Amino acid sequence: MNWGSFSAFLHMGGYAFYVWSSFGLSFLLLALELLLLSGRRRTLLKRLGQIQRLNASRGSK
């Protein structure tokens, strides 16, 4: 184990700002990509569903 205490872990030997910014921002961006992707999926399925219903109602007339 590298760290004597939790605060020593957070302190990162004085490089806390650089280390935590790097990891924090990286994983934030990855999470953001997943979020955008699921949003894109939802909108697309909704739009395609609408188009299909529209076509179906036209076809039945």
Next chain:
Amino acid sequence: MSKINLYKFASPATFYGLAGQMIPGFAILSAILFAVGLYIGFFVAPTDAQQGEAYRIIFIHVPAAWMSMFIYVVMAVYAGVGLAFNTRLSAMMAQALAPTGALFAFIALFTGSFWGKPMWGTWWVWDARLTSQLILFFLYIGFISLQAAIDDPRRSDRAGALIALVGVINVPIIYFSVKWWNTLHQGASISLTKAPSMAHTMLAGMLIMAIACWTYTIAVALSRVRLIILERERHSTWVSELLEDIK
């Protein structure tokens, strides 16, 4: 003996289902590998004698930089195959990989900045490694915006493929930049020709993080290619049947 028909998987309709089955496995694997890699990186790998704890940025910086180069090559191969054989699915794969590649190129750049500041005393220098990596990021952005700007999918695939193929020349330049030019950036962390100079646990953490990034990329690119397939094939019968099932 029955022959497996590989061409079957090149059809977007078949691949849509296949990709859907593959995604959960890669996603779970990626989450586990990220957890293990971060654990090794922060709790097992020892403090670096020269750089103290700041070196731990390596566990995200190097895998992201590798990924940004790998993804570019894979994307260019897909784009090239699409250009040469007019296979729709390969062009879609290239398109699905680009945003994730751009993301990793960006992560490599800013984690490098956050590492450079405490170690070199500067956020940025115009040296060969940093500049060629920045160019890689711009190549991704160029590919994405060019494809987005052209409405006709066939023409946009072709234009994108040209950018992807021409830009591939930049990848070996990035990789060898630390050898060819005198740069501030340190040499390759891992070399194929000599034994690794770092502690085994550091190496293990870095490799596991790299595989985690790989599985993440596969899961995300497959999810994205499914959306691209749906968008492009929306007029076909199999998509309307599929939408019936979802409802």
